[in-house]
Amino acid sequence: xxxxxxxxxxxxxxxxxxxxxxxxxxxxxxxxxxxxxxxxxxxxxxxxxxxxxxxxxxxxxxxxxxxxxxxxxxxxxxxxxxxxxxxxxxxxxxxxxxxxxxxxxxxxxxxxxxxxxxxxxxxxxxxxxxxxxxxxxxxxxxxxxxxxxxxxxxxxxxxxxxxxxxxxxxxxxxxxxxxxxxxxxxxxxxxxxxxxxxxxxxxxxxxxxxxxxxxxxxxxxxxxxxxxxxxxxxxxxxxxxxxxxxxxxxxxxxxxxxxxxxxxxxxxxxxxxxxxxxxxxxxxxxxxxxxxxxxxxxxxxxxxxxxxxxxxxxxxxxxxxxxxxxxxxxxxxxxxxxxxxxxxxxxxxxxxxxxxxxxxxxxxxxxxxxxxxxxxxxxxxxxxxxxxxxxxxxxxxxxxxxxxxxxxxxxxxxxxxxxxxxxxxxxxxxxxxxxxxxxxxxxxxxxxxxxxxxxxxxxxxxxxxxxxxxxxxxxxxxxxxxxxxxxxxxxxxxxxxxxxx
Numbered sequence: 411x412x413x414x415x416x417x418x419x420x421x422x423x424x425x426x427x428x429x430x431x432x433x434x435x436x437x438x439x440x441x442x443x444x445x446x447x448x449x450x451x452x453x454x455x456x457x458x459x460x461x462x463x464x465x466x467x468x469x470x471x472x473x474x475x476x477x478x479x480x481x482x483x484x485x486x487x488x489x490x491x492x493x494x495x496x497x498x499x500x501x502x503x504x505x506x507x508x509x510x511x512x513x514x515x516x517x518x519x520x521x522x523x524x525x526x527x528x529x530x531x532x533x534x535x536x537x538x539x540x541x542x543x544x545x546x547x548x549x550x551x552x553x554x555x556x557x558x559x560x561x562x563x564x565x566x567x568x569x570x571x572x573x574x575x576x577x578x579x580x581x582x583x584x585x586x587x588x589x590x591x592x593x594x595x596x597x598x599x600x601x602x603x604x605x606x607x608x609x610x611x612x613x614x615x616x617x618x619x620x621x622x623x624x625x626x627x628x629x630x631x632x633x634x635x636x637x638x639x640x641x642x643x644x645x646x647x648x649x650x651x652x653x654x655x656x657x658x659x660x661x662x663x664x665x666x667x668x669x670x671x672x673x674x675x676x677x678x679x680x681x682x683x684x685x686x687x688x689x690x691x692x693x694x695x696x697x698x699x700x701x702x703x704x705x706x707x708x709x710x711x712x713x714x715x716x717x718x719x720x721x722x723x724x725x726x727x728x729x730x731x732x733x734x735x736x737x738x739x740x741x742x743x744x745x746x747x748x749x750x751x752x753x754x755x756x757x758x759x760x761x762x763x764x765x766x767x768x769x770x771x772x773x774x775x776x777x778x779x780x781x782x783x784x785x786x787x788x789x790x791x792x793x794x795x796x797x798x799x800x801x802x803x804x805x806x807x808x809x810x811x812x813x814x815x816x817x818x819x820x821x822x823x824x825x826x827x828x829x830x831x832x833x834x835x836x837x838x839x840x841x842x843x844x845x846x847x848x849x850x851x852x853x854x855x856x857x858x859x860x861x862x863x864x865x866x867x868x869x870x871x872x873x874x875x876x877x878x879x880x881x882x883x884x885x886x887x888x889x890x891x892x893x894x895x896x897x898x899x900x901x902x903x904x905x906x907x908x909x910x911x
Contacts, residue, residue, distance in 0.1 A: 438476035439468055445483035459488070517580040517592055518546050518559060524584040527563040527612040563613035567591060569600055570607040581610070587829070633786075634658075634666075636823035636837050637880055637896060637903070638867070641788045642698035642773035644686045651907040654856075654900065655865050656682070664689075672865030673706065678762070680706040694777045701770045704794075709765030711803045714796050716752040716862050717843050719870035721814040725807045738808070739845060739870055747807070751861025752870040760802045767794035783827025792819045796843075817843055828883075835894070836881035845872030852899035867899055 446456040460468050464475060471479070482488045523537040526548065536550035544559045565581040569589065577600060579593035588601045632643040634651075645651060645660030658668030664686045673680050681704075688699035715722065719738035724747050727736040738755065741748045749755060771790030778785050796817045800810055821839035828834055847855070851871050858864030860871070882896025884903075894903035 432473050434469065434471045434473055434476040438473065438480065442468065442476065442479050442483065445480065449483060449486075449488065517582065518562060519582070522582055524565075524581065527565065528557075528561050529563060529613070530561070565610070565612055567608060567610045569605055571600060571604045572606045573604075633825055633833075633835075633884075634905075636788065636825060636835050637882075637894075637898070638900075639788070639790065639819075639821045639823055639837060639839070640684065640700075640702060640769065640771055641823070642686065642700040642771045642790075644684065644698070644700065645907075649907060651905060653905045654903055658682075670866065673863060676710070676863060678706050678708050678710060678863075680704065696775045698773045699771070700773075702768070704765070704767040706765035708762035709796075710762055710863055711756045711760055712752040712861070713863050713866065713868040714763075714765075714800070715755060715803060716868040716870040718796070718814065718817070719752065720845060720872075720874040721811045721842075722755070722804065723809050723811055725809060737811075737874075739872060739874070752868075753861050755805055755808050757803060757805050763795075763799060765794065765796065767792060769793075778827065783829070785826045786824070788821075788823045790821055793817060814842060819843070825884075831886040833884040833886075834881070835884055835896070836879065838877075838879035840877050842876060844875050844878060845869075846875045846878065847872035847899055849901055852901060856900055 443453070443456065446459075451459070457467060460466070460471070460479075464471060479488075518538060518541055520538055520540055525533060525535045527533055534548065534550045534552075534555075536548045538546055539549050539554065540547040541559075545556045546559055546562065548555050548557055566579065567577075567581050567589070569577045569591065571577075577591050577593055577598045579591045579598070581589065582592050582597065583590040587603075588599055589605075590597060590599050592598075633641050634643055634645060635641060644664060645658060645666040647660050647663050649660045651658055652671075655672070656668050656670050658666055660666045666684050668682045668684070670680055670682070682702060684700050684702040686698055686700045688697070690697045715738070720740070722738040723735040724738060724741055725735060727741065727745065727747060728734070729736045729740060736742075736745070736747075738749075738752075769790055769792035771788055773786060773788040775784045775786035777783075794817045797810075797815065804810070819839060819841040821837060821841075823837040824835065826834045847869060851860075851869060852867070854860045855862055855867060855869035855871075856865060858866075860869055862868045862870070878898070880896050880898040882894055884892050884894040886892035890907040892905050894905075895901070896903070
């Protein structure tokens with residue numbers, strides 16, 4: 411019995427699968443033509459509708475598509491108004507007038523900014539600078555062009571908002587957030603989030619993607635980091651960038667090299683290569699996995715001590731709260747052993763060590779379910795050799811806590827496109843070298859006025875925080891520059907991708 415059921419299911423599935431690809435039956439074609447005529451369609455109307463909906467004539471449809479058409483006609487879900495905008499189907503218009511409205515653009519004005527379609531099939535995103543007679547001056551990303559007016563295809567739309575209002579007319583502008591349409595009663599502005607239904611036409615042909623009305627273009631630059639944590643994304647080949655702490659170059663589509671430039675100027679030459687091991691991309695998803703290393707020729711000992719000051723005990727002191735020796739970051743300023751910079755506890759006989767860190771990170775992005783941009787996340791982990799020979803770093807009177815054996819950081823980050831130029835970003839982590847600090851301390855740390863290395867986060871001050879999180883926004887005023895604001899140090903980020911061959 412079970413075998414029989416499986417055979418029946420397999421037969422039904424096979425039949426459906428074949429129907430998806432087998433040519434439409436002749437009987438189906440006749441039924442569609444008959445039902446269309448009963449609905450007021452002429453033969454030309456029917457051909458126009460089918461080409462708009464399926465991009466092919468009736469005889470090239472599949473059996474499944476034919477069956478769907480028959481069902482729609484029988485249910486009354488297809489009407490003559492689905493072929494073309496209502497104002498074009500006005501019976502008072504002659505065929506020549508109707509064709510002219512459907513093809514040649516009737517509204518071309520200075521300042522119009524949107525995506526323009528042309529008779530030869532080309533598409534350009536741009537802004538009309540001027541209209542002189544039959545010539546239109548159009549500025550695009552590729553230059554400024556003077557194009558005859560009759561080469562522009564008319565772009566019309568029928569939009570129904572969530573309140574039931576219906577707008578029909580020529581599309582004047584299409585921004586990330588709204589449409590502007592010229593109706594016969596005046597210009598209407600419709601916010602995309604308020605759209606319930608829309609049909610859009612280019613040269614009288616229905617745009618199959620008009621239902622993607624809320625979609626906007628995703629920000630051009632992929633995030634290389636979220637706050638201070640790397641993602642698995644790789645800088646585009648032959649592209650150079652600079653940020654508040656580092657600069658880098660994309661050598662191939664799998665490999666990039668960065669460096670912390672402030673450290674280089676202070677004798678600590680360093681390189682941070684990142685290699686993408688895995689990359690899969692589809693129309694809706696993208697996944698990456700990368701590994702990275704950091705090599706520092708002479709990492710300043712004071713930077714290591716500053717970062718892990720909470721792991722250094724001050725001998726001869728007692729913290730009344732913990733009943734143990736004060737940690738370097740906790741020591742009160744009125745204590746005789748208080749120091750105001752990490753360099754004060756560095757053993758002068760110790761040489762700045764070679765520092766190496768290694769990390770692995772996985773990043774995934776997918777199209778947002780709403781159709782607006784992308785949503786992505788990353789998970790990663792990092793370790794370093796910062797504690798090798800650490801007992802040689804300190805002067806007498808200070809000792810390392812033995813509970814701190816391996817420096818590590820585990821993180822998970824999240825980014826969400828609010829619009830093309832605005833991202834929401836968040837991150838959470840477990841890090842045995844992390845301390846929270848207020849803005850004034852972080853600012854002094856970044857400038858190096860507290861005795862630490864400049865343009866880095868390595869202050870000895872702050873409150874120990876093994877587990878923490880942060881969130882903020884990234885704003886991109888241009889395609890290659892963005893600035894971020896968040897609530898943990900360094901509070902403000904910037905990224906400038908300013909050179910590409």
